[in-house]
Amino acid sequence: MARQILLVEDNQSNRELFVEILRLNKEYELHVAENGIQALEMLETFSPDLILMDIHMPEMDGLAVTRTIKSIPELAAIPIVALSALAMKSDIQSALEAGCIDYITKPIRIRDFLEKIAQYSAVRETQTSGCKEQTHL
Numbered sequence: 001m002a003r004q005i006l007l008v009e010d011n012q013s014n015r016e017l018f019v020e021i022l023r024l025n026k027e028y029e030l031h032v033a034e035n036g037i038q039a040l041e042m043l044e045t046f047s048p049d050l051i052l053m054d055i056h057m058p059e060m061d062g063l064a065v066t067r068t069i070k071s072i073p074e075l076a077a078i079p080i081v082a083l084s085a086l087a088m089k090s091d092i093q094s095a096l097e098a099g100c101i102d103y104i105t106k107p108i109r110i111r112d113f114l115e116k117i118a119q120y121s122a123v124r125e126t127q128t129s130g131c132k133e134q135t136h137l
């Protein structure tokens with residue numbers, strides 16, 4: 001089954017870019033939220049393998065959305081990778097402190113981007129593989 005990725009991004013051009021990059025890749029199924037509120041609503045019924053989180057968004061920024069997700073026990077294990085044009089050390093530090101597992105700077109380099117998606121979307125598979133094996137016994 002394709003790995004489920006939730007992109008949270010307020011900028012339409014960026015959303016279209018990510019959709020285009022992943023459109024032909026059958027390993028992933030991309031779901032898109034236009035803001036943090038919408039993302040949190042989607043997460044009530046949907047548990048993706050990876051969340052790509054834009055940091056700069058109106059109303060609720062990506063750090064606040066990340067902290068909220070990490071405070072919900074059912075969602076806390078989902079890896080979140082921050083997306084931002086700011087690449088100062090302090091910005092990266094803030095994203096990691098909020099609970100992000102890593103940080104991708106925009107404009108993205110497609111190859112690095114795909115490598116990180118592959119790496120982090122597999123995190124939960126690895127964590128839960130023991131349980132999956134047991135259910136087959």
Ligand SMILES: [Mg+2]
Binds near residue numbers: 009
């Ligand atoms: Mg933004």
